Amino acid sequence: MSCHRGALIVLEGVDKAGKTTQCKKLVAALQHSGRPAEVMRFPDRTTSIGLLINSYLQKDRELEDHAIHLLFSANRWELVPSMKKKIEQGVTVVVDRYAFSGAAFTSAKQGFCLDWCKTPDVGLPKPDLVMFLKVSPAEAALRGQFGEERYETSVFQKTVQQRFEQLMKDPSVNWKVIDASKQIQDVHEDIIGHSLSAITTAQSQPIGELWK
């Protein structure tokens, strides 16, 4: 077992920015270079809370907007013990979406402010690095399967992108913007570069608390 903790690395972006592909490539590259790494994703649709979220996203069930927001947050909190355990054991955890998606998506709805949306996630393990995969919502819409789930419309995604931009102004979070309109391999190389330096920095630091 490694004596250094692993890093918590998050990939964020609007829908269809390529986060899932890049998370898998990052974990594979880290493992290949002998660094223990695992992927997690939010929402995690396998838990009982996750199943509820899944039925909401697939439009099989209606849930009040505040209630679904809190369920997305609860889905992160329920996985904190296993996430922390992995990090403490030296595993770098690469996360496909996190609290930033939570705040950006709900605050893109009418009547929600960013501060209220952030509150339930205050104190979650703080990522050592958050990479925002940037593509225009119009380009994301051309990448296929757009429009099947709730939230997958260009108009909504445009507002989500604006909310992410507000979140990225927060200097307490280590944000890096990645140009995700490039070729998959070029995007991957940018991501690897940032990740390796975050992993090194994280080794000598305790796990922080988000937005505290």
Ligand code: TMP
């Ligand atoms: P996925 O396509 O990455 O599985 O994400 C599912 C959708 O849920 C996506 O449209 C973003 C949205 N979402 C929220 O609204 N709040 C959250 O906290 C998270 C993690 C995702």
